[in-house]
Amino acid sequence: MKRARVAFSGAIHDAVADGDMLLLSDGRRCAEQEVVWLAPLAPRTIFAVGLNYAAHAQELSLESQREPLVFLKAANSVAGHRAHTARPPDIKFMHYECELAVVIGKAARRIRREHALKHVAGYTVANDYAVRDYLEDYYRPNLRVKSRDASTLLGPWLVDAADVPEPGKLAIRTWVNGTCTQQGSTSGMIFDVPALIEYLSGFMTLLPGDVILTGTPEGVVNVNPGDEVVTQIEGIGRLVNYVIERVPQGDTEGVAHG
Protein backbone atom coordinates (compact mmCIF):
# COMPACT_ATOMS: atom_id res chain seq x y z
CA MET A 1 0.00 0.00 0.00
CA LYS A 2 1.11 3.56 -0.77
CA ARG A 3 -0.19 6.07 1.74
CA ALA A 4 -0.30 9.86 1.63
CA ARG A 5 -1.54 12.80 3.65
CA VAL A 6 -3.10 15.59 1.64
CA ALA A 7 -5.10 18.76 2.08
CA PHE A 8 -8.21 18.83 -0.09
CA SER A 9 -11.35 20.91 0.01
CA GLY A 10 -10.36 22.66 3.21
CA ALA A 11 -9.41 19.65 5.31
CA ILE A 12 -6.55 17.21 5.81
CA HIS A 13 -7.08 13.64 4.66
CA ASP A 14 -5.35 10.30 4.65
CA ALA A 15 -5.25 8.85 1.16
CA VAL A 16 -3.92 5.84 -0.71
CA ALA A 17 -2.71 5.45 -4.27
CA ASP A 18 -5.37 4.21 -6.68
CA GLY A 19 -3.80 3.88 -10.11
CA ASP A 20 -2.86 7.41 -11.14
CA MET A 21 -5.35 8.84 -8.67
CA LEU A 22 -5.60 9.35 -4.93
CA LEU A 23 -8.36 7.64 -3.00
CA LEU A 24 -9.23 9.71 0.08
CA SER A 25 -10.32 7.96 3.26
CA ASP A 26 -13.87 9.25 2.75
CA GLY A 27 -14.07 7.61 -0.68
CA ARG A 28 -13.46 10.64 -2.89
CA ARG A 29 -10.97 10.30 -5.74
CA CYS A 30 -8.63 13.14 -6.69
CA ALA A 31 -5.90 13.78 -9.22
CA GLU A 32 -2.32 14.53 -8.08
CA GLN A 33 -2.66 18.21 -9.00
CA GLU A 34 -5.98 18.70 -7.18
CA VAL A 35 -4.58 18.29 -3.71
CA VAL A 36 -1.89 19.90 -1.57
CA TRP A 37 0.54 17.17 -0.57
CA LEU A 38 1.81 17.05 2.99
CA ALA A 39 4.70 14.89 4.13
CA PRO A 40 3.23 11.36 4.45
CA LEU A 41 3.94 11.43 8.17
CA ALA A 42 4.94 13.98 10.81
CA PRO A 43 8.29 12.52 11.82
CA ARG A 44 9.37 12.36 15.44
CA THR A 45 13.16 12.35 15.22
CA ILE A 46 14.79 12.73 11.82
CA PHE A 47 18.20 11.08 11.58
CA ALA A 48 20.34 11.80 8.56
CA VAL A 49 23.44 9.92 7.52
CA GLY A 50 26.28 11.75 5.82
CA LEU A 51 28.87 10.29 3.45
CA ASN A 52 27.09 6.95 3.22
CA TYR A 53 27.99 6.32 -0.43
CA ALA A 54 31.67 5.93 -1.24
CA ALA A 55 31.63 7.96 -4.44
CA HIS A 56 29.71 10.84 -2.87
CA ALA A 57 32.19 10.94 0.00
CA GLN A 58 34.99 11.26 -2.59
CA GLU A 59 33.01 13.94 -4.40
CA LEU A 60 33.01 16.02 -1.23
CA SER A 61 36.73 15.20 -0.70
CA LEU A 62 36.03 13.72 2.68
CA GLU A 63 37.19 10.70 4.53
CA SER A 64 34.90 7.71 4.81
CA GLN A 65 33.82 6.82 8.32
CA ARG A 66 34.45 3.84 10.54
CA GLU A 67 31.00 4.34 12.01
CA PRO A 68 28.07 6.16 10.42
CA LEU A 69 28.20 9.95 10.42
CA VAL A 70 24.79 10.79 11.87
CA PHE A 71 23.17 14.17 12.37
CA LEU A 72 19.63 15.26 13.19
CA LYS A 73 17.14 17.50 11.43
CA ALA A 74 14.23 19.26 13.13
CA ALA A 75 10.50 19.28 12.35
CA ASN A 76 10.64 22.81 10.92
CA SER A 77 12.52 21.40 7.94
CA VAL A 78 9.79 18.98 6.80
CA ALA A 79 7.57 19.61 3.77
CA GLY A 80 5.82 17.41 1.22
CA HIS A 81 5.59 16.59 -2.48
CA ARG A 82 5.46 19.65 -4.77
CA ALA A 83 6.62 21.99 -1.96
CA HIS A 84 8.63 25.13 -2.52
CA THR A 85 12.09 25.41 -0.98
CA ALA A 86 13.74 28.80 -0.60
CA ARG A 87 17.28 29.50 -1.79
CA PRO A 88 18.92 32.36 0.11
CA PRO A 89 20.00 35.15 -2.23
CA ASP A 90 23.56 35.51 -0.89
CA ILE A 91 24.87 31.99 -1.57
CA LYS A 92 26.71 30.06 -4.27
CA PHE A 93 25.96 26.40 -3.60
CA MET A 94 22.67 24.83 -2.54
CA HIS A 95 22.14 21.21 -3.53
CA TYR A 96 19.51 18.48 -3.30
CA GLU A 97 20.21 14.98 -1.99
CA CYS A 98 17.95 12.13 -3.07
CA GLU A 99 17.75 9.61 -0.22
CA LEU A 100 15.83 6.53 0.78
CA ALA A 101 13.93 7.45 3.98
CA VAL A 102 13.24 4.64 6.41
CA VAL A 103 10.25 5.04 8.74
CA ILE A 104 10.44 3.16 12.04
CA GLY A 105 7.25 1.30 12.94
CA LYS A 106 8.15 -0.42 16.19
CA ALA A 107 10.40 0.81 19.01
CA ALA A 108 13.94 -0.51 18.59
CA ARG A 109 16.65 -0.80 21.23
CA ARG A 110 19.75 -2.94 20.83
CA ILE A 111 18.49 -4.65 17.70
CA ARG A 112 20.84 -6.86 15.69
CA ARG A 113 20.93 -6.36 11.96
CA GLU A 114 19.21 -9.64 11.15
CA HIS A 115 16.11 -8.44 13.05
CA ALA A 116 16.30 -4.79 12.06
CA LEU A 117 13.86 -4.74 9.15
CA LYS A 118 11.06 -5.99 11.42
CA HIS A 119 11.15 -2.54 13.02
CA VAL A 120 10.54 -0.71 9.73
CA ALA A 121 6.99 0.50 8.92
CA GLY A 122 7.83 1.65 5.43
CA TYR A 123 9.83 3.86 3.12
CA THR A 124 9.49 7.19 1.43
CA VAL A 125 11.66 9.42 -0.75
CA ALA A 126 13.57 12.28 0.87
CA ASN A 127 15.17 15.28 -0.72
CA ASP A 128 17.61 16.47 1.94
CA TYR A 129 18.79 19.94 0.88
CA ALA A 130 22.04 21.53 2.01
CA VAL A 131 23.26 25.11 1.73
CA ARG A 132 26.97 24.54 1.68
CA ASP A 133 27.96 28.21 1.98
CA TYR A 134 26.87 28.04 5.63
CA LEU A 135 29.00 25.02 6.50
CA GLU A 136 31.03 25.46 9.69
CA ASP A 137 33.29 22.95 11.42
CA TYR A 138 31.32 22.58 14.67
CA TYR A 139 28.87 19.70 14.91
CA ARG A 140 29.27 19.62 11.14
CA PRO A 141 27.03 19.57 9.17
CA ASN A 142 25.46 22.33 11.22
CA LEU A 143 21.75 23.13 11.41
CA ARG A 144 22.03 26.29 9.34
CA VAL A 145 23.16 24.08 6.44
CA LYS A 146 20.78 21.20 6.95
CA SER A 147 17.76 22.07 9.09
CA ARG A 148 16.37 25.08 7.31
CA ASP A 149 12.64 25.56 6.87
CA ALA A 150 11.26 23.28 4.11
CA SER A 151 14.67 21.70 3.43
CA THR A 152 13.60 18.09 4.13
CA LEU A 153 11.08 17.04 1.53
CA LEU A 154 9.33 13.73 2.16
CA GLY A 155 6.90 11.88 -0.07
CA PRO A 156 4.80 11.57 -2.02
CA TRP A 157 4.01 8.20 -0.45
CA LEU A 158 4.80 6.14 2.58
CA VAL A 159 5.18 2.69 1.01
CA ASP A 160 4.54 -0.24 3.35
CA ALA A 161 7.68 -2.22 4.18
CA ALA A 162 5.94 -5.41 3.02
CA ASP A 163 5.88 -3.96 -0.49
CA VAL A 164 9.66 -3.30 -0.48
CA PRO A 165 11.30 -6.70 -0.13
CA GLU A 166 14.78 -5.49 -1.07
CA PRO A 167 15.43 -1.92 0.16
CA GLY A 168 19.10 -2.42 -0.64
CA LYS A 169 18.53 -2.77 -4.39
CA LEU A 170 16.63 0.35 -5.46
CA ALA A 171 17.65 2.71 -8.25
CA ILE A 172 18.06 6.38 -7.30
CA ARG A 173 17.67 9.23 -9.80
CA THR A 174 17.46 13.01 -9.65
CA TRP A 175 16.46 15.32 -12.47
CA VAL A 176 16.87 19.10 -12.51
CA ASN A 177 14.58 20.71 -15.08
CA GLY A 178 14.31 17.35 -16.85
CA THR A 179 18.07 16.64 -17.01
CA CYS A 180 19.25 13.62 -15.07
CA THR A 181 22.00 14.81 -12.69
CA GLN A 182 22.23 12.00 -10.14
CA GLN A 183 22.13 8.24 -10.61
CA GLY A 184 22.87 5.50 -8.16
CA SER A 185 21.46 2.59 -6.25
CA THR A 186 20.78 1.94 -2.60
CA SER A 187 23.17 -1.00 -3.08
CA GLY A 188 25.98 1.60 -2.88
CA MET A 189 25.38 2.40 0.78
CA ILE A 190 28.40 1.92 3.05
CA PHE A 191 26.06 1.29 6.03
CA ASP A 192 22.86 -0.34 4.79
CA VAL A 193 19.43 -0.01 6.40
CA PRO A 194 19.85 -2.94 8.83
CA ALA A 195 23.32 -1.66 9.81
CA LEU A 196 21.98 1.83 10.53
CA ILE A 197 19.17 0.47 12.73
CA GLU A 198 21.64 -1.76 14.57
CA TYR A 199 24.03 1.16 15.07
CA LEU A 200 21.48 3.72 16.31
CA SER A 201 19.49 1.30 18.45
CA GLY A 202 22.77 0.21 20.03
CA PHE A 203 22.99 3.38 22.13
CA MET A 204 19.49 4.91 22.01
CA THR A 205 15.86 3.94 21.52
CA LEU A 206 14.35 4.39 18.08
CA LEU A 207 10.66 5.27 18.33
CA PRO A 208 7.76 4.60 15.96
CA GLY A 209 7.58 7.56 13.59
CA ASP A 210 11.33 8.19 13.66
CA VAL A 211 12.80 8.60 10.18
CA ILE A 212 16.29 7.69 9.00
CA LEU A 213 17.56 9.45 5.86
CA THR A 214 20.15 7.03 4.56
CA GLY A 215 22.46 9.28 2.56
CA THR A 216 22.87 10.19 -1.08
CA PRO A 217 25.04 8.92 -3.95
CA GLU A 218 27.30 11.12 -6.07
CA GLY A 219 25.85 13.69 -8.42
CA VAL A 220 24.81 16.72 -6.41
CA VAL A 221 24.74 20.01 -8.30
CA ASN A 222 23.77 23.57 -7.46
CA VAL A 223 20.14 24.56 -7.96
CA ASN A 224 18.63 28.00 -8.54
CA PRO A 225 15.26 29.70 -8.06
CA GLY A 226 12.87 28.50 -10.75
CA ASP A 227 14.36 25.00 -10.91
CA GLU A 228 12.20 21.91 -10.73
CA VAL A 229 13.98 19.12 -8.85
CA VAL A 230 12.62 15.58 -9.12
CA THR A 231 14.05 12.95 -6.79
CA GLN A 232 12.97 9.39 -7.50
CA ILE A 233 13.55 6.00 -5.93
CA GLU A 234 12.50 2.85 -7.70
CA GLY A 235 9.29 1.42 -6.28
CA ILE A 236 9.00 4.17 -3.65
CA GLY A 237 8.04 7.32 -5.49
CA ARG A 238 8.84 10.40 -7.48
CA LEU A 239 9.12 13.51 -5.30
CA VAL A 240 8.86 16.91 -6.99
CA ASN A 241 10.23 20.11 -5.48
CA TYR A 242 10.42 23.70 -6.70
CA VAL A 243 13.27 26.02 -5.75
CA ILE A 244 12.17 29.59 -5.09
CA GLU A 245 13.87 32.82 -4.12
CA ARG A 246 13.84 33.63 -0.42
CA VAL A 247 11.80 36.73 0.45
CA PRO A 248 13.87 39.48 2.06
CA GLN A 249 14.00 39.44 5.83
CA GLY A 250 12.20 42.06 7.87
CA ASP A 251 8.73 41.81 6.38
CA THR A 252 7.51 39.10 8.71
CA GLU A 253 7.21 40.98 11.98
CA GLY A 254 3.95 42.74 11.27
CA VAL A 255 2.32 39.33 10.94
CA ALA A 256 0.33 38.44 14.06
CA HIS A 257 1.32 34.80 14.47
CA GLY A 258 -0.88 32.55 16.60
Added chain:
Amino acid sequence: MIGAAMHMPLSSLGSASGRTVIGTLLNFKGSLDRYGSQLRSAPYNAPPRAPVLYIRPESTWSTDGQGIAVPRDVQSVELGATLGLVIGRTASRVSARRALEYVAGYVIANDLCVPHENIFRPAIKERCRDGFCSIGPAVADRAAVDDPDALGIRAYVNGELCQQSSTRDLVRPVSRLLADVTEFMTLHVGDVLLVGVPDRAPRAGIGDRIAAEIDCVGRLENRLIADPHSPAELSS
Protein backbone atom coordinates in the same frame (compact mmCIF):
# COMPACT_ATOMS: atom_id res chain seq x y z
CA MET B 1 14.91 34.48 44.36
CA ILE B 2 14.04 30.88 43.71
CA GLY B 3 10.61 29.92 42.50
CA ALA B 4 8.03 32.16 40.89
CA ALA B 5 4.39 32.92 41.26
CA MET B 6 3.21 31.84 37.83
CA HIS B 7 4.11 28.37 36.59
CA MET B 8 2.48 26.15 34.00
CA PRO B 9 3.20 22.62 32.80
CA LEU B 10 5.22 22.34 29.59
CA SER B 11 2.45 20.05 28.30
CA SER B 12 0.06 23.04 28.24
CA LEU B 13 2.14 24.54 25.43
CA GLY B 14 1.96 22.85 22.06
CA SER B 15 1.81 19.09 21.74
CA ALA B 16 4.62 16.82 22.89
CA SER B 17 4.59 14.78 19.68
CA GLY B 18 5.50 17.79 17.60
CA ARG B 19 7.86 19.43 20.05
CA THR B 20 11.38 20.36 19.00
CA VAL B 21 14.09 20.84 21.64
CA ILE B 22 17.26 22.55 20.46
CA GLY B 23 20.45 23.01 22.42
CA THR B 24 23.21 25.58 21.92
CA LEU B 25 26.91 24.88 22.21
CA LEU B 26 29.78 27.28 22.92
CA ASN B 27 27.43 30.03 24.04
CA PHE B 28 29.22 30.77 27.30
CA LYS B 29 32.18 33.13 27.17
CA GLY B 30 34.29 30.65 29.14
CA SER B 31 33.81 27.87 26.56
CA LEU B 32 35.34 29.92 23.78
CA ASP B 33 38.21 30.87 26.08
CA ARG B 34 38.84 27.25 26.98
CA TYR B 35 39.21 26.19 23.34
CA GLY B 36 41.31 29.31 22.78
CA SER B 37 43.64 29.15 19.79
CA GLN B 38 42.43 25.61 18.97
CA LEU B 39 39.42 27.26 17.32
CA ARG B 40 41.71 28.71 14.64
CA SER B 41 43.32 25.43 13.65
CA ALA B 42 42.10 22.11 12.22
CA PRO B 43 39.53 20.72 12.38
CA TYR B 44 37.66 23.90 13.36
CA ASN B 45 39.65 26.43 11.30
CA ALA B 46 37.77 29.49 12.56
CA PRO B 47 35.67 30.48 15.57
CA PRO B 48 31.95 29.83 15.02
CA ARG B 49 29.92 32.47 13.22
CA ALA B 50 26.35 31.17 13.48
CA PRO B 51 25.03 29.65 16.74
CA VAL B 52 26.28 26.08 17.19
CA LEU B 53 23.09 24.05 17.64
CA TYR B 54 22.01 20.49 18.22
CA ILE B 55 18.67 18.72 18.41
CA ARG B 56 17.49 16.86 21.49
CA PRO B 57 15.36 13.97 20.16
CA GLU B 58 12.28 12.72 21.99
CA SER B 59 13.94 9.56 23.33
CA THR B 60 16.33 11.78 25.33
CA TRP B 61 13.59 13.67 27.16
CA SER B 62 12.97 13.13 30.84
CA THR B 63 11.55 15.32 33.57
CA ASP B 64 11.74 16.30 37.22
CA GLY B 65 12.05 13.38 39.62
CA GLN B 66 12.80 10.78 36.96
CA GLY B 67 15.75 8.43 37.24
CA ILE B 68 18.21 8.78 34.35
CA ALA B 69 20.16 5.67 33.39
CA VAL B 70 23.92 5.91 33.07
CA PRO B 71 24.74 3.72 30.06
CA ARG B 72 26.84 0.61 30.69
CA ASP B 73 29.66 1.86 28.47
CA VAL B 74 30.00 5.12 30.44
CA GLN B 75 31.77 5.89 33.74
CA SER B 76 30.33 9.32 34.45
CA VAL B 77 28.18 11.91 32.74
CA GLU B 78 28.60 15.65 32.37
CA LEU B 79 25.83 17.81 33.82
CA GLY B 80 24.47 20.72 31.83
CA ALA B 81 22.31 23.05 33.90
CA THR B 82 20.76 25.47 31.46
CA LEU B 83 17.90 27.83 30.76
CA GLY B 84 15.25 26.83 28.22
CA LEU B 85 13.19 29.39 26.31
CA VAL B 86 9.70 28.00 25.70
CA ILE B 87 8.18 29.38 22.54
CA GLY B 88 4.71 30.93 22.89
CA ARG B 89 3.88 31.78 19.30
CA THR B 90 5.22 30.93 15.88
CA ALA B 91 8.64 32.54 15.62
CA SER B 92 10.10 33.00 12.16
CA ARG B 93 12.84 35.50 11.42
CA VAL B 94 12.15 37.58 14.50
CA SER B 95 14.29 40.58 15.38
CA ALA B 96 16.28 40.65 18.60
CA ARG B 97 14.33 43.74 19.60
CA ARG B 98 11.03 41.83 19.61
CA ALA B 99 12.28 38.31 20.30
CA LEU B 100 10.97 38.10 23.88
CA GLU B 101 7.41 38.62 22.61
CA TYR B 102 7.67 35.10 21.17
CA VAL B 103 8.65 33.52 24.48
CA ALA B 104 5.86 32.05 26.63
CA GLY B 105 8.19 31.42 29.54
CA TYR B 106 11.30 29.78 30.88
CA VAL B 107 12.11 26.27 31.99
CA ILE B 108 15.12 24.50 33.48
CA ALA B 109 16.99 21.76 31.67
CA ASN B 110 19.74 19.46 32.81
CA ASP B 111 21.31 18.63 29.47
CA LEU B 112 23.57 15.62 30.09
CA CYS B 113 26.23 14.19 27.85
CA VAL B 114 28.95 11.60 27.83
CA PRO B 115 32.18 13.62 28.30
CA HIS B 116 33.88 14.35 24.97
CA GLU B 117 36.41 16.86 23.71
CA ASN B 118 36.04 16.83 19.95
CA ILE B 119 33.12 18.88 18.64
CA PHE B 120 33.84 18.67 14.91
CA ARG B 121 31.09 16.12 14.25
CA PRO B 122 27.62 16.04 15.85
CA ALA B 123 28.02 14.27 19.19
CA ILE B 124 25.08 11.95 18.61
CA LYS B 125 26.48 9.04 20.57
CA GLU B 126 27.53 11.32 23.42
CA ARG B 127 24.24 13.23 23.68
CA CYS B 128 21.43 11.05 22.32
CA ARG B 129 21.20 8.64 25.22
CA ASP B 130 17.74 7.85 26.57
CA GLY B 131 16.60 10.32 29.22
CA PHE B 132 19.70 12.54 28.95
CA CYS B 133 17.76 15.78 28.55
CA SER B 134 15.74 16.47 31.67
CA ILE B 135 13.33 19.40 31.39
CA GLY B 136 11.05 20.75 34.08
CA PRO B 137 9.46 20.89 36.53
CA ALA B 138 7.30 23.69 35.12
CA VAL B 139 7.42 26.70 32.83
CA ALA B 140 7.81 30.03 34.60
CA ASP B 141 5.71 32.62 32.85
CA ARG B 142 7.71 35.24 30.96
CA ALA B 143 6.31 37.92 33.30
CA ALA B 144 7.92 36.17 36.28
CA VAL B 145 11.41 36.91 34.93
CA ASP B 146 12.52 40.53 34.76
CA ASP B 147 15.69 39.95 32.77
CA PRO B 148 16.49 36.54 31.26
CA ASP B 149 20.06 37.76 30.68
CA ALA B 150 20.72 38.09 34.41
CA LEU B 151 19.73 34.75 35.89
CA GLY B 152 21.95 32.79 38.24
CA ILE B 153 22.26 29.08 37.39
CA ARG B 154 23.47 26.47 39.90
CA ALA B 155 24.28 22.78 39.51
CA TYR B 156 24.27 20.39 42.49
CA VAL B 157 25.47 16.85 43.01
CA ASN B 158 24.15 15.14 46.17
CA GLY B 159 23.10 18.51 47.54
CA GLU B 160 26.52 20.08 47.11
CA LEU B 161 26.83 23.17 44.93
CA CYS B 162 29.24 22.22 42.12
CA GLN B 163 28.89 25.02 39.62
CA GLN B 164 27.58 28.56 39.51
CA SER B 165 27.04 30.56 36.38
CA SER B 166 24.86 33.32 35.06
CA THR B 167 23.12 34.08 31.80
CA ARG B 168 25.05 37.37 31.98
CA ASP B 169 27.93 35.40 30.45
CA LEU B 170 26.14 34.28 27.29
CA VAL B 171 28.00 35.00 24.06
CA ARG B 172 24.62 35.49 22.40
CA PRO B 173 22.12 36.84 24.90
CA VAL B 174 18.62 35.35 24.87
CA SER B 175 17.07 37.77 22.35
CA ARG B 176 20.03 37.65 19.96
CA LEU B 177 20.07 33.84 20.07
CA LEU B 178 16.37 33.62 19.27
CA ALA B 179 16.79 36.05 16.37
CA ASP B 180 19.74 34.14 14.92
CA VAL B 181 18.05 30.73 15.21
CA THR B 182 14.69 31.81 13.77
CA GLU B 183 16.54 33.38 10.85
CA PHE B 184 16.52 29.91 9.27
CA MET B 185 14.37 27.73 11.57
CA THR B 186 10.75 28.49 12.38
CA LEU B 187 10.01 27.63 16.00
CA HIS B 188 6.51 26.69 17.08
CA VAL B 189 4.45 26.89 20.27
CA GLY B 190 5.97 24.59 22.88
CA ASP B 191 9.37 24.28 21.20
CA VAL B 192 12.27 24.74 23.61
CA LEU B 193 15.55 26.49 22.86
CA LEU B 194 18.28 25.82 25.44
CA VAL B 195 20.67 28.76 25.70
CA GLY B 196 23.80 26.69 26.34
CA VAL B 197 25.64 25.08 29.20
CA PRO B 198 28.50 26.76 31.04
CA ASP B 199 32.06 25.60 30.75
CA ARG B 200 33.71 23.08 33.13
CA ALA B 201 30.65 20.98 33.67
CA PRO B 202 30.52 18.93 36.85
CA ARG B 203 30.35 15.15 36.47
CA ALA B 204 28.29 12.58 38.29
CA GLY B 205 27.69 8.84 38.23
CA ILE B 206 25.33 6.08 39.27
CA GLY B 207 23.55 6.77 42.56
CA ASP B 208 24.14 10.53 42.51
CA ARG B 209 21.32 12.98 43.01
CA ILE B 210 21.68 15.84 40.54
CA ALA B 211 19.89 19.17 40.45
CA ALA B 212 19.80 22.33 38.40
CA GLU B 213 18.47 25.58 39.80
CA ILE B 214 17.76 28.89 38.09
CA ASP B 215 16.74 32.20 39.70
CA CYS B 216 13.01 32.91 39.29
CA VAL B 217 12.44 29.64 37.41
CA GLY B 218 12.88 26.87 39.98
CA ARG B 219 14.75 23.67 40.66
CA LEU B 220 14.95 20.44 38.65
CA GLU B 221 16.03 17.21 40.35
CA ASN B 222 16.97 13.77 39.03
CA ARG B 223 18.81 10.72 40.18
CA LEU B 224 21.37 8.85 38.10
CA ILE B 225 20.63 5.13 38.11
CA ALA B 226 22.18 1.97 36.71
CA ASP B 227 21.01 0.99 33.25
CA PRO B 228 18.05 -1.33 33.96
CA HIS B 229 18.21 -2.90 30.50
CA SER B 230 20.07 -6.08 29.80
CA PRO B 231 23.06 -5.60 27.50
CA ALA B 232 21.57 -8.17 25.15
CA GLU B 233 19.08 -7.42 22.44
CA LEU B 234 15.76 -6.55 24.04
CA SER B 235 13.32 -7.66 21.39
CA SER B 236 13.36 -8.90 17.87
